[in-house]
Amino acid sequence: MLLSEFAGNDKVTTELSESMKNDILPHTIIIEGEKGTGKQTLANMISQYCVCLSEDRKPCGICQGCMKAQKKIHPDIVVVNGENSAEVSVDSIRNIRASAYIKANEAPNKVFVLQNCNKMLAPAQNAFLKVLEEPPENVVFVMTVSSASNLLQTVRSRARIFSLYPVSSEEALLAVKRQMPEKSDEEIRQAVSESEGNIGTAMVLLNSGTDEIMQLVEQIYAAIFLSSEYQLLVLTSMLAKNRSFAVNAADLLTEIAAEAVKASLGLKVKSKAAADAAKRIPQNRLIHIQNQLQKARSVLNTNINLNFFCTWLCSALRS
Ligand SMILES: [Zn+2]
Numbered sequence: 001m002l003l004s005e006f007a008g009n010d011k012v013t014t015e016l017s018e019s020m021k022n023d024i025l026p027h028t029i030i031i032e033g034e035k036g037t038g039k040q041t042l043a044n045m046i047s048q049y050c051v052c053l054s055e056d057r058k059p060c061g062i063c064q065g066c067m068k069a070q071k072k073i074h075p076d077i078v079v080v081n082g083e084n085s086a087e088v089s090v091d092s093i094r095n096i097r098a099s100a101y102i103k104a105n106e107a108p109n110k111v112f113v114l115q116n117c118n119k120m121l122a123p124a125q126n127a128f129l130k131v132l133e134e135p136p137e138n139v140v141f142v143m144t145v146s147s148a149s150n151l152l153q154t155v156r157s158r159a160r161i162f163s164l165y166p167v168s169s170e171e172a173l174l175a176v177k178r179q180m181p182e183k184s185d186e187e188i189r190q191a192v193s194e195s196e197g198n199i200g201t202a203m204v205l206l207n208s209g210t211d212e213i214m215q216l217v218e219q220i221y222a223a224i225f226l227s228s229e230y231q232l233l234v235l236t237s238m239l240a241k242n243r244s245f246a247v248n249a250a251d252l253l254t255e256i257a258a259e260a261v262k263a264s265l266g267l268k269v270k271s272k273a274a275a276d277a278a279k280r281i282p283q284n285r286l287i288h289i290q291n292q293l294q295k296a297r298s299v300l301n302t303n304i305n306l307n308f309f310c311t312w313l314c315s316a317l318r319s
Contacts, residue, residue: 002061003045006038007175007199008167016042016162020049020058026160027135032148033164036200039144042164043113044069047077050140051107065107076107081115088120093127100136109138117145125152132158166197175199180206184251186301190244205244213245217252218273221260224289224317225281236314240306250297257290292316 003017019025029046031039045059048069054060059069068074078099080092096112104110114120120128132141132155141159145151148161167175172192173185176199180188183206195201216238223232239246259269263278264286277286296313304312 001041001045002059005175005178006042006045008171008197009038009164012042012162012164016046025049025140027139028132028141028143028159030143030145030148030151030156030159030161031164032145032161034146034166034198036195036198036202036204037164037166038199039164040115042162043115043142043144046140046142047074047111047113050109050111051076051104053107074107076104076110077113078111079113079115088114088117088124090121090124090127093124093131097127097131100131100139104138109140111140111142114141114143117143118147118150120151122152125155129154129158166195167199169193169197172197172199172202176202176206179203187244187247187251190247194242194244205242213248213252217249217256218271220249221253221256221271221273221277225277229314229318232317233311233314236310236317237307238310239313240310243300243306246306246309247297247300250293250300254290254293254297257286257293260286261290289317292319 003013003020006013016025025046031042033039048059048061048066051065051069051074052058052060053063053065059066061070065074069077072079078096080088080096096114100110100112114128129152135141143151143155143159148156148163166172169189169192172195173188176183176188176192177185180203187206188202191202191205192199194205216235220232220235223235226232239249256271256274259271259274260277260281261283263269263275264281264283269275269278296309296316299309299312
């Protein structure tokens with residue numbers, strides 16, 4: 001991914017690409033922003049720039065350095081994750097300090113990425129400050145943090161701070177589409193609107209428990225044919241979790257229903273719930289369920305309240 005492809009945040013990308021072009025990247029960079037705004041993506045781009053071997057446009061994306069950076073196997077990119085406060089500890093800072101004064105193995109620069117510095121304790125920050133005060137040559141430090149105010153003023157004052165924000169829905173749509181081309185426009189639009197322009201959150205929503213959804217829809221499909229309605233009501237009410245979850249589930253349910261009809265014609269299908277139903281349920285009933293599910297899917301394109309949708313779905317499938 002190129003800096004020009006980074007969604008929104010024009011102020012940040014313009015300044016960064018200017019300093020990359022003029023080879024004047026700051027020694028220490030703090031990237032702040034809420035979860036999902038692209039801090040790590042930006043840190044990866046900066047790392048790649050630092051190890052790129054190209055003579056002109058960096059990062060070129062194709063040299064040995066860029067390739068290794070993309071595969072996360074570059075020996076001159078050191079990543080420390082501070083998700084548990086213990087990780088960016090005084091000890092790990094000491095290791096960084098020792099390693100920072102040793103020349104890079106193969107790249108023009110060495111990069112240290114300190115992720116999730118939210119809980120970095122004052123002693124560790126003070127230890128880090130000593131390196132920042134006399135930064136070794138050809139070393140770049142990148143810190144990611146939800147808010148730079150979590151860091152000591154003395155650390156902040158030594159760094160260039162880049163602030164990332166959620167982007168417009170159009171920008172988020174394009175960015176998610178590029179990274180998840182297998183998802184439908186409708187699913188992406190839902191996820192982006194729920195995440196209010198936070199690309200990372202939208203992608204988590206879209207990925208959220210593919211297995212979980214699959215299991216649930218198989219259970220729902222089987223429950224349609226049980227004698228008691230109660231089980232189906234309990235299961236369909238779980239779709240009220242969020243809209244993209246419901247859309248995903250309705251798509252999958254429609255697929256299973258189509259498979260059941262196929263199976264009833266003697267064709268081979270993947271879904272176990274579909275194959276089971278085809279053995280026991282008359283074909284006209286399977287076709288009716290398929291039609292009801294297609295209707296349900298289009299109902300989700302309207303502004304229907306999700307709780308209401310779940311109850312409606314249950315009775316539509318029992319009718
Ligand atoms: Zn390169």
